[in-house]
Amino acid sequence: MLMTAGLGFRTQHLDDALTTQAPGLWFEVHAENYMVDGGPRLAALCALAERFPISLHGVGLSLASVEPPAAEHLARLRDLADRVRPVAISDHLAWQKWQGRHHADFLPFPRTQEALDVTARNVARVQDALGRPIMVENPSLYVDLPGHQHSEAVFLAELARRTGCGLLVDINNIYVSAANLGFSAEARIDAIPADLIGEIHLAGHTADGDPSSPLLIDSHDQDVAEPVWQLYARLIQRIGARPTLIERDDNIPSFAVLMAERERAHLLLQEMEAAHA
Amino acid sequence: MPDAAAFQQSFGALLGHADDVPDVALRRALAVHHNTSVKAALDALCANYPVLQRLVGEEAFAACALDYVASRPPDDPRLCLYGAGFAAHVAAWPAYSELPYLAEVGALERLVVEALFASDAQCLDPSLLAGGLDLDMPLRLHPATRIACYDCPAASLWLAHLENNEPALDDIDWSPEIALVTRGTSGVEVQVIDVGTRDFLGARTLGAAASAAHDRGGDVAAIFSALLTAGAFSI
Numbered sequence: 001m002l003m004t005a006g007l008g009f010r011t012q013h014l015d016d017a018l019t020t021q022a023p024g025l026w027f028e029v030h031a032e033n034y035m036v037d038g039g040p041r042l043a044a045l046c047a048l049a050e051r052f053p054i055s056l057h058g059v060g061l062s063l064a065s066v067e068p069p070a071a072e073h074l075a076r077l078r079d080l081a082d083r084v085r086p087v088a089i090s091d092h093l094a095w096q097k098w099q100g101r102h103h104a105d106f107l108p109f110p111r112t113q114e115a116l117d118v119t120a121r122n123v124a125r126v127q128d129a130l131g132r133p134i135m136v137e138n139p140s141l142y143v144d145l146p147g148h149q150h151s152e153a154v155f156l157a158e159l160a161r162r163t164g165c166g167l168l169v170d171i172n173n174i175y176v177s178a179a180n181l182g183f184s185a186e187a188r189i190d191a192i193p194a195d196l197i198g199e200i201h202l203a204g205h206t207a208d209g210d211p212s213s214p215l216l217i218d219s220h221d222q223d224v225a226e227p228v229w230q231l232y233a234r235l236i237q238r239i240g241a242r243p244t245l246i247e248r249d250d251n252i253p254s255f256a257v258l259m260a261e262r263e264r265a266h267l268l269l270q271e272m273e274a275a276h277a
Numbered sequence: 278m279p280d281a282a283a284f285q286q287s288f289g290a291l292l293g294h295a296d297d298v299p300d301v302a303l304r305r306a307l308a309v310h311h312n313t314s315v316k317a318a319l320d321a322l323c324a325n326y327p328v329l330q331r332l333v334g335e336e337a338f339a340a341c342a343l344d345y346v347a348s349r350p351p352d353d354p355r356l357c358l359y360g361a362g363f364a365a366h367v368a369a370w371p372a373y374s375e376l377p378y379l380a381e382v383g384a385l386e387r388l389v390v391e392a393l394f395a396s397d398a399q400c401l402d403p404s405l406l407a408g409g410l411d412l413d414m415p416l417r418l419h420p421a422t423r424i425a426c427y428d429c430p431a432a433s434l435w436l437a438h439l440e441n442n443e444p445a446l447d448d449i450d451w452s453p454e455i456a457l458v459t460r461g462t463s464g465v466e467v468q469v470i471d472v473g474t475r476d477f478l479g480a481r482t483l484g485a486a487a488s489a490a491h492d493r494g495g496d497v498a499a500i501f502s503a504l505l506t507a508g509a510f511s512i
Contacts, residue, residue: 032354038397039421040464060354066282073354098289102351104317105310107288115281143306208309215305
């Protein structure tokens, strides 16, 4: 059975996860939560990896930072990958390091030619350290910065062409960014080269601020919104089935509730597989 | 157009100072990024200091924790390890100047986090000693084992609050304590130990440990058995 729809893994769901029999199920974790020396959390992930495909999703490589990824951080990620043997490793098109601090969000930048050079160099450094390609995810955007020389779609496609990395398409991030910056989410979805897409993320969001002009926040604390499901269907109808993750990082429901949401993506992917067979 | 380094320098400097930015769209974006980042750090402190949070309440904890995040923001993306200096911050927090036990409970919670993520090693267990006891046998603390002395009953407070055991709170003898943190098969455990057990743990060989515990009037066999059960030693 191919990987269909997956879930973000939570340690409290370990027993449920280990006994579930859902075809095509896989799990993703934030790599940094497991880049530790040892202990029960890491052991739980290793136990899960015995039964299911695992994807390591980084939140700390700071791929667009002018400061290259730290060798120590890369070594820890490599160690984790050696232990878990993940089917995929990914991180975000963003920067987080600033003056020795780690800013735990995905910061934007003008997509210039220089930024492309910087990001490609960092991605290549990560892939060299890991000995394998990674995937890079589009972030949620909250402001239209001046100075872009490339659209996000062109920037990511060129990054993939230069480095051999794949693309992780976060549909919710596209929806949030489109709403906040006023562009067409459909056009953005349609512009991503199908052959570069290795994984899809679906998540929930919230509206914040002035009700007359709400800013959508990529909060991962809600069910996947209906317009995001519609964009997802649009994408997989064009490109075919891809491993798809239901992301939930806050306000986390029971495993059964998450599995019910995951089932919707699973069924859509099965339809696509049948249609493309 | 600024180069990438100049942009990141100026954008980074504006984070946390969004109110000073005249452009509304940029101000709102900066606020979202800053709030998301601060919330992640705050959540990490809440996860790593659960008993401290119960002792002071969510609101008071958040005030102290937010000040810590502002003064010592994360420098490592592994937020599960964030907050190494939080107990010292609590000790210096003016609102808690009359409550020194809070910082000691915080210090113990940090040891629990260290134990949770310490390296794996096979525990020394009784079956490995079936062939008889060699007094020259070296004793190695498991990488997760931590021992600390406190002026207040930090371990008893921690245990009673973790389990919401109010009767246990009434029984706490308000005196100094020695805490032992171990990671056995059932996870991280905290217990109060006596000076005999502490001295046993501080010795390098089984013979020296037995002698040290005996000098304190301890029941050597019982101490050794309890420490083996807790997984305090590795092979």
